Amino acid sequence: MVAGTSIGAVIGAMYAATQDPDWIENKFKEFIDSEAYKKIGLHRLVPTGQPNSSIFQTAATYMKNQIIINLSNERLGILKQERLSEIIDFMLPVKTFEELQIPFSCLAVDLNSGDDVIFNSGNLVEAIAASSAIPGYIPPIEKDGMLLTDGAVSCPVPVKTVRKMGADFRISVDVGLNHFEPLENPNLLQVLGRAEQITSTRLGEVKSEKADITIRPDTLNAFWAEFDKIDQLVKLGAEETEKQFWKIRDNLKKKKSIHHKVIQFFEYISGIERDQAA
Known part of the structure; x- marks a missing residue:
């Protein structure tokens, strides 16, 4: 059984549908080479300059560069929800939880209540879209009086969820930052961004404490939209997992x-x- 949040929800669902890591890797490469990827323009979101830019800092910088700060009261994200749903639909071979080969859950967080929301049945694309709605980039999704956003905001590593699903041996995969580069003459956004990064990293560590094994690969501090680093990241992930084999x-x-x-x-x-x- 698998549980995931944010990109972990996407990968987790792909694995639960196929149980084939090679298929998942090839599907991502197919997406990167597709016209849909170029049309969405995710590569334009990749930060340049200051290393370790946070999600929120990069979103703010992007909006400033595009001269759309004044739209912040009207727009809740840089990309449309429909774009995210199109990506998820492209990546998944099935569209409902019931079609998956193994049990799977994904998490979003309700901005109205602050509560975690667990999805484990029904429309798979909608559930993953809610779990992957990165604040600042994707508008939160309205559902049943809730305002749903990326589950990693409150639970980047959902160990507790797989425990509730019945797993008696839990392996967590934490892809948070491995290290922080020194800030050089930081501005306001960079200070706020670094504070958010530290909070997110520590939260991932705390959530992983209940796992039997935690795998923390070197993520090269890659930004979430740097899909061109897929070969390097897959290799580093495999190497770290192999190191943990005997312990597992x-x-x-x-x-x-x-x-x-x-x-x-x-x-x-x-x-x-x-x-x-x-």
Whole structure:
């Protein structure tokens, strides 16, 4: 079973539909070479200049460069929701949760309440669009009185979700920043952006603490729209996973022991009680 937020929701759904990593990689390359990718212009969003630009900082810079700051009261994102849905529709071989080969959930966050919203049935494209609506880039999605945006805002690594799905061995993949470059004569946006980056990175670390194994590949501090780095990132991800192989195997053996299952049962019951109390 798989759970994901943001780009993790896209990758997770693709895997749940095919269980074929090679197909996923090839599909992304097909998308990068497509006219749809060129038409959307995602490559124009990639930041230049100051390293480690945050999502919000880059969005603000883009809007300033396009002289559309004055539209901020009217526009909620740089790209239209329809564009995001078109991309997701292109990437997925199935359109509903029920067509997936293995259980899958994705998360969005409701801007009205601050609550996480879990999707695990129905329209797959709509659910992933909500989970991937990056603030500043994609307008939040209105649904049932909620205003849904990127799930990574509150839960970049949904370990708790797969636990609720029934997983007794949980592997988290954290693709947050690995390191921070020194700020050189930072301006206001850069200071705010760095603060947001640190918060997001630390949140990912905290959310991963409940996982049995956490894989943190070197992401080259790539911006989310730098799809041209796919070969490098896939290679680095595979290398980091291989490093964790024996640790994963040993932990799986421990999980199978009766003693561990008894401990795990009481931890699970305690977790339910804490959730109910909250």
